[in-house]
Amino acid sequence: xxxxxxxxxxxxxxxxxxxxxxLRTALYAWLIARxxxxxxxxxxxxxxxxxxxxxxVDLIYRTxxxxxxxxxxxxxxxxxxxxxxxxxxxxxxxxxxxxxxLIEKGYAYRCFCTKERLDDLRKHCxxxxxxxxxxxxxxxLSKEEIQKNLDAGIPYVIRQKMPDSGTTSFHDEVYGDIEVxxxxxxxxxxxxSDGYPTYNFANVVDDHLMGITHVVRGxxxxxxxxxxxxxxxxxxxxxxxxxHVSPVMRDxxxxxxxxDGDASYADFINKGCLKDALLNYVALLGWNPGNDREIFTLPxxxxxxxxxxxxxxxxxxxxxxxxxxxxxxxRAMSQDEFLKHAMPFIKQAVKREDVNFDxxxxxxxxxxxxxxxxxxxxxxxxxxxxxxxxxxINKKMKTDKENSLQALLLLKPELEKFEDWDxxxxxxxxxxxxxxxGINKKVLxxxxxxxxxxxxxxxGGGSDIAAIIGKEDSLRRIDKGIELLQQQ
RNA sequence: GACCUUUUCGUCUAGUGGUUAGGACAUCGGCCUUUCACGCCGGUAACGGGGGUUCGAGUCCCCCAAAGGUCGCCA
Numbered sequence: 001x002x003x004x005x006x007x008x009x010x011x012x013x014x015x016x017x018x019x020x021x022x023l024r025t026a027l028y029a030w031l032i033a034r035x036x037x038x039x040x041x042x043x044x045x046x047x048x049x050x051x052x053x054x055x056x057v058d059l060i061y062r063t064x065x066x067x068x069x070x071x072x073x074x075x076x077x078x079x080x081x082x083x084x085x086x087x088x089x090x091x092x093x094x095x096x097x098x099x100x101x102l103i104e105k106g107y108a109y110r111c112f113c114t115k116e117r118l119d120d121l122r123k124h125c126x127x128x129x130x131x132x133x134x135x136x137x138x139x140x141l142s143k144e145e146i147q148k149n150l151d152a153g154i155p156y157v158i159r160q161k162m163p164d165s166g167t168t169s170f171h172d173e174v175y176g177d178i179e180v181x182x183x184x185x186x187x188x189x190x191x192x193s194d195g196y197p198t199y200n201f202a203n204v205v206d207d208h209l210m211g212i213t214h215v216v217r218g219x220x221x222x223x224x225x226x227x228x229x230x231x232x233x234x235x236x237x238x239x240x241x242x243x244h245v246s247p248v249m250r251d252x253x254x255x256x257x258x259x260d261g262d263a264s265y266a267d268f269i270n271k272g273c274l275k276d277a278l279l280n281y282v283a284l285l286g287w288n289p290g291n292d293r294e295i296f297t298l299p300x301x302x303x304x305x306x307x308x309x310x311x312x313x314x315x316x317x318x319x320x321x322x323x324x325x326x327x328x329x330x331r332a333m334s335q336d337e338f339l340k341h342a343m344p345f346i347k348q349a350v351k352r353e354d355v356n357f358d359x360x361x362x363x364x365x366x367x368x369x370x371x372x373x374x375x376x377x378x379x380x381x382x383x384x385x386x387x388x389x390x391x392x393i394n395k396k397m398k399t400d401k402e403n404s405l406q407a408l409l410l411l412k413p414e415l416e417k418f419e420d421w422d423x424x425x426x427x428x429x430x431x432x433x434x435x436x437x438g439i440n441k442k443v444l445x446x447x448x449x450x451x452x453x454x455x456x457x458x459x460g461g462g463s464d465i466a467a468i469i470g471k472e473d474s475l476r477r478i479d480k481g482i483e484l485l486q487q488q
Numbered sequence: 489g490a491c492c493u494u495u496u497c498g499u500c501u502a503g504u505g506g507u508u509a510g511g512a513c514a515u516c517g518g519c520c521u522u523u524c525a526c527g528c529c530g531g532u533a534a535c536g537g538g539g540g541u542u543c544g545a546g547u548c549c550c551c552c553a554a555a556g557g558u559c560g561c562c563a
Binding site: 011012013015045047048050051111115118122125126128129130131132133155157175178179180181184185186189191192193194196198199200202203217218219220221222223224244246247249252253254255281284285286288290291292294311312313314315316317318320321322323324325327331363365366367368377394396397427430431441442444445446448449450453455456457458459460461462463464 | 489490491492493494495499500501502510511512513514521522523524525526527555556557558559560561562563
């Protein structure tokens with residue numbers, strides 16, 4: 001691996017969304033390239049014309065750019081191995097040329113079977129609990145018959161001819177040596193009847209032509225890889241290193257999928273998850289650095305990453321841990337930085353402008369895992385919620401409705417006189433009031449906080465809430481509290 | 489059904505024949521505290537099962553079980 005120039009690729013099919021499992025595959029491929037001062041290539045695998053989605057490729061560009069997984073070659077940035085879009089490569093006749101070479105060499109053959117015949121065959125196999133395998137009906141066609149079919153314009157596919165006996169084995173960098181009996185391998189379709197290559201063929205041709213040294217992909221390709229190697233051998237091409245990665249799971253049974261929602265990169269970002277935290281988390285799903293470290297920036301990941309740290313078993317995506325990791329990133333921010341990131345979410349909850357955003361930020365900073373967490377915490381700011389007088393009863397704070405009323409009555413005139421409505425000064429003022437009155441400050445602060453927020457839990461104490469909503473509103477809410485308690 | 493793969497605390501994992509089986513998240517308890525949170529301290533918690541090999545097995549071998557993957561003119 002030292003003498004060759006490492007080249008890896010990310011080869012998504014444009015499905016219109018970036019799944020976190022996909023993102024992890026891209027990250028590993030990128031890390032292997034960067035770690036080895038190699039090249040990271042983006043290739044678009046759009047050979048399924050029926051599943052084309054508008055704008056899907058742009059989403060891939062955007063996500064890679066946003067996450068910092070920059071590619072050195074690709075459809076948008078060019079490179080010496082283009083085109084980088086398979087449909088364009090197909091139009092250039094690349095795949096057909098190689099498929100025909102295979103036919104000439106006897107490693108592939110044309111198949112004119114109809115879908116109906118194939119379906120019947122499959123059904124028959126299933127009924128007999130056999131592995132579905134093509135019966136090679138067209139392998140024995142004579143040259144004349146083939147020509148006749150061709151002349152008649154009968155659609156055909158090109159199939160890879162598997163060896164009849166023996167075994168094929170290969171080495172995977174994470175799974176080790178895998179051996180498969182040739183007799184269990186079906187004759188893969190290489191070229192579809194619409195002339196497009198299948199993934200099975202295109203990936204081999206393109207990886208070779210693009211000089212890919214390390215193929216990073218999901219473990220679902222593990223069992224097909226011997227077939228691909230047979231193709232490399234048929235062409236006399238050098239085989240790449242294989243790095244198959246286990247799937248990311250939703251739970252013990254199900255793979256993470258778009259159906260279960262929230263599996264896409266964009267969803268996490270919209271919730272207020274930081275891209276660095278997501279990348280960091282995803283890197284650790286199925287890979288470990290060999291020590292106890294858990295927080296890594298992208299450059300630090302490049303430094304620490306090694307294929308040998310990739311695990312074989314599937315990993316369950318644990319959003320609780322992602323939240324923790326994201327909160328670690330948030331806590332590491334300065335308060336200004338926090339406010340900058342949180343502001344769009346704060347604005348969703350707070351429409352009024354005459355509030356102290358700095359105090360809001362100070363209160364929220366350590367109470368935020370995803371930025372969207374701030375929204376429900378601020379629902380008392382614009383408008384005092386309806387609340388029950390029972391909120392004033394708190395055993396730990398030694399409050400009841402009676403002493404809370406006394407506290408608010410005591411507080412009101414003092415705060416009316418208080419002009420310097422500063423966050424800290426307010427706190428000391430309240431403490432001072434409590435001391436002079438000879439009562440526990442907790443009683444004062446608790447009842448104050450309840451009166452100002454109408455909530456049991458708030459991002460900050462009584463004086464903080466007062467600083468947030470301002471003097472005028474504070475006094476008004478204290479009046480309301482007094483009124484509520486007097487009705488009891 | 490056939491073939492391939494996987495299996496250590498609830499979760500992510502460390503561990504490559506001799507460990508009190510380590511860490512992190514979660515959880516529980518305590519401390520701190522103007523509520524909650526943060527922070528700090530501490531606890532509970534795992535080698536899928538059964539056979540071998542060995543003085544000694546989470547680590548090596550075999551069998552079983554469970555789960556995932558493949559068996560598409562999807563990738």
